Amino acid sequence: MSQSLVKNYVHIIFSTKHRNDFIDESIEEELFAYISTICKNLNSPSIRIGGTDNHIHILLTLSPKYALMKVIQEIKAHSSRWIKTKGRKYEDFFWQDGYGAFSVSQKHIFATINYIINQREHHKNEDFKTEFLMILNKYETNYDEKYLWD
Template identity: 30%
Template structure:
């Protein structure tokens, strides 16, 4: 699988993160119209944090995001921004609809979330690549080898 690397001032990177957010109490509250607004909102948040929303979709009780993450941004900070801003936007624009599912303190998303790192190669391939690196030549009084830290 070919993919392009991003370039920063002092690094080259490709950090893809698959996020899943579930509605509070797993209520089937999300409508197709809400998904459209949510995608636009979350895309804007990602851009503001120097990330990019690559894919977005969802069902009535959860959404999936594939984010090209900047190394400057901690995943937990991104998730907090995505969930808090989108929750506020959903309550503002779809408050009447959401009132049939939620009452009391307005909260849209569950506190929990799923975050899975993704990559271009399976983990076994990456491990094998690292294991097969050439060991540097060292003076006779130094020992290098697999599993040793120096």
């Protein structure tokens, strides 16, 4: 084959440091648009971005030119610097060190989009820890819980 053909959908999840509530509705739209631009610049266009006050979900098509770790590192670094310029309230903003990233099949794209769209409603009944543990278990991911929440 003379060309490389790749299509990888990835659902990325990470929280604010110590799950502090920083991402309120007054800034989320602008933050998500900024992150979308970062993704586009990394040839990994976002399909949907959403979340709540203390965490974010990003569904994107991962570029074959970049490692997933690099894409996430760039998203976190640039968006963290950006949000700190938005006022005193955000001066102490940081993302957590780790992340979750899960492949999504083509047939589950719309379900994942809907899941991300409904984050604020979803989290009226369930906290981030419960949600993240459920996702880890759904994807049969090995983890040690003592390292998840620092």
